[in-house]
Amino acid sequence: MSAETLVQLLYLVSTALFILSLRWMSDPETARKGVFSGVAAMLLAVAGTLAGVAATGGTHYWWILGAFVLGSAIGYPLALVPLTAVPQRTALSHAFGGLAAGLVGTAKYFLYYGQRNAEALAPFIVVALVAEILLGFLTFTGSLLAAGKLQEVAWIPQRPVTYPFQNLVNLLLFAVALGLGVALVLNPLAAWGPLAFGLIVLLSLAFGVLLIIPIGGADMPTVISILNSYAGLSAVAMGFVLNNKLLITAGALDGSSGLILSIIMCKAMNRSFTNVLFGAFGQAQQKAEGGEEKVYKADTTESAAQIMEQASLVVIVPGYGMAVAQAQHKVRELYDLLKKRGITVKFAIHPVAGRMPGHMNVLLAEAEIPYDDLVEMDEINGDMPQADVALIIGANDVVNPAARTDKTSPIYGMPIIDADKARTVYAIKRSKNPGFAGIDNELYFLDKTFMLFGDAKAVVGDLARKLAGEGGH
Amino acid sequence: MREGTPTTAVQGPPHPAGGGHGQLDLMGALFVFMLATFIGIMVIQRVSRLLHTPLMSLTNAISAIAVVGAIIVSAGKEAPTFITVLGLVAIVCSTTNIVSGFFITDRMLKMFKKRDVNGGASR
Numbered sequence: 001m002s003a004e005t006l007v008q009l010l011y012l013v014s015t016a017l018f019i020l021s022l023r024w025m026s027d028p029e030t031a032r033k034g035v036f037s038g039v040a041a042m043l044l045a046v047a048g049t050l051a052g053v054a055a056t057g058g059t060h061y062w063w064i065l066g067a068f069v070l071g072s073a074i075g076y077p078l079a080l081v082p083l084t085a086v087p088q089r090t091a092l093s094h095a096f097g098g099l100a101a102g103l104v105g106t107a108k109y110f111l112y113y114g115q116r117n118a119e120a121l122a123p124f125i126v127v128a129l130v131a132e133i134l135l136g137f138l139t140f141t142g143s144l145l146a147a148g149k150l151q152e153v154a155w156i157p158q159r160p161v162t163y164p165f166q167n168l169v170n171l172l173l174f175a176v177a178l179g180l181g182v183a184l185v186l187n188p189l190a191a192w193g194p195l196a197f198g199l200i201v202l203l204s205l206a207f208g209v210l211l212i213i214p215i216g217g218a219d220m221p222t223v224i225s226i227l228n229s230y231a232g233l234s235a236v237a238m239g240f241v242l243n244n245k246l247l248i249t250a251g252a253l254d255g256s257s258g259l260i261l262s263i264i265m266c267k268a269m270n271r272s273f274t275n276v277l278f279g280a281f282g283q284a285q286q287k288a289e290g291g292e293e294k295v296y297k298a299d300t301t302e303s304a305a306q307i308m309e310q311a312s313l314v315v316i317v318p319g320y321g322m323a324v325a326q327a328q329h330k331v332r333e334l335y336d337l338l339k340k341r342g343i344t345v346k347f348a349i350h351p352v353a354g355r356m357p358g359h360m361n362v363l364l365a366e367a368e369i370p371y372d373d374l375v376e377m378d379e380i381n382g383d384m385p386q387a388d389v390a391l392i393i394g395a396n397d398v399v400n401p402a403a404r405t406d407k408t409s410p411i412y413g414m415p416i417i418d419a420d421k422a423r424t425v426y427a428i429k430r431s432k433n434p435g436f437a438g439i440d441n442e443l444y445f446l447d448k449t450f451m452l453f454g455d456a457k458a459v460v461g462d463l464a465r466k467l468a469g470e471g472g473h
Numbered sequence: 474m475r476e477g478t479p480t481t482a483v484q485g486p487p488h489p490a491g492g493g494h495g496q497l498d499l500m501g502a503l504f505v506f507m508l509a510t511f512i513g514i515m516v517i518q519r520v521s522r523l524l525h526t527p528l529m530s531l532t533n534a535i536s537a538i539a540v541v542g543a544i545i546v547s548a549g550k551e552a553p554t555f556i557t558v559l560g561l562v563a564i565v566c567s568t569t570n571i572v573s574g575f576f577i578t579d580r581m582l583k584m585f586k587k588r589d590v591n592g593g594a595s596r
Contacts, residue, residue, distance in 0.1 A: 071568025
């Protein structure tokens, strides 16, 4: 068996393992098997590549080993971040992925250019190269900025940044990059080739920044998914450049995963891709607010605890506020205390609650709340009229009834959790300001709604204490 | 470009871990891409919504398959130093994603537990 055949066989097995890895993610029961399968696939891929490189006389092995060690040394601490920081960690790793793809593409171009290798720079390969660096570097800066926004780095604006003709500027820059790409495809070995290539790199880097600055926190789940998809597609492009089917397959798996997640996120907000990317959410709404002052009915945790004690079904709706306050462990205490009294407790999970897909589920799982009680929006909504209490913890837009009724609202048409159909609503809110998108929430002004102002962790902790203190068993 | 010297393969220097015999199999590659995308979409659609965050960190790790390209670039014998350096930096980035992606996915997945038999309320 030739070395080449061996390499391809290893790649074949690796591809199968990658597919199985994602297949096993369909169920929490088998999901960990998916991770092991993914690790095995990656080890085979690396082993196969090293074998192939060795067979054709590679070099720099010590350096490569050093790079592995350094990468692992950076990667391992990144795996230990608190789970509330998972969205920014994810964005950061999209950035690394984009950078890797961009660098490999750059290296390949300059390698072929230096060799004056017209064959290797066939038009199709240059198309793939340009796609690779465009997607790679755009993902790099875009994800870095997204990570910065999520981490709330001081000098990165949290609010969407908009300026006149923003989309026009972006489109123009994109057109310039595209034009340079076409020129490069037609004359890959021209004297100005490296210059054009460098300009495309710079434009891609700038483009990543420009795409992300107008995007607000509420749109982060979609944006992270789109960047996920781009990172995968840049690996696909690399696969075309290197004519490597393993890269194409694994990249396509990642790309389609990002695509599906973005579609789910967009549907959950009743918005289109273009609207998320070019819409600059969170700007127009403030103007729409009327002048009249509405009054919140604040309540004490004591009476909230009393009401909850009488309930037979309590539905908890968590949102980003729970994550910020790291309240999930206190929520678990509350959950336990209510359960002990024979009260049914369910969690209503909106697909875009939090800052990335599935964010709430992971936090609640961390607090050891069994996943059987985490219920998707579509399923829980049928039960909402039977709920005695809906307890809203740091969620806002995802329970705003304006999405159903108010055609002028920016979130009109977005599917929401019908918290307003519960008999009584308790909403925990940090301050009296409107939520992230700056939209007033009618839910808070309903007759049946009572506000519990304060940090989510403190308020839930208080509630739990009141419940534990009174009676018990 | 193809009418150049017919004796050389379309793909310039042989890629040890590249495909076929250095011959660019464009159509084959496009087929693979198309099929893999369909498989990806079908498999991902079945992923439980509970697991979307771990799914994303898992696919992060999987997209670090770019390490393959980075190794090929870094190990090239005739490449100028700056190209090797670019390749090595790409290896560092990819390895970071591989290690952190798989570890954190597993860490998250370990937390997902079904209700235990005795009611789940006890710790």
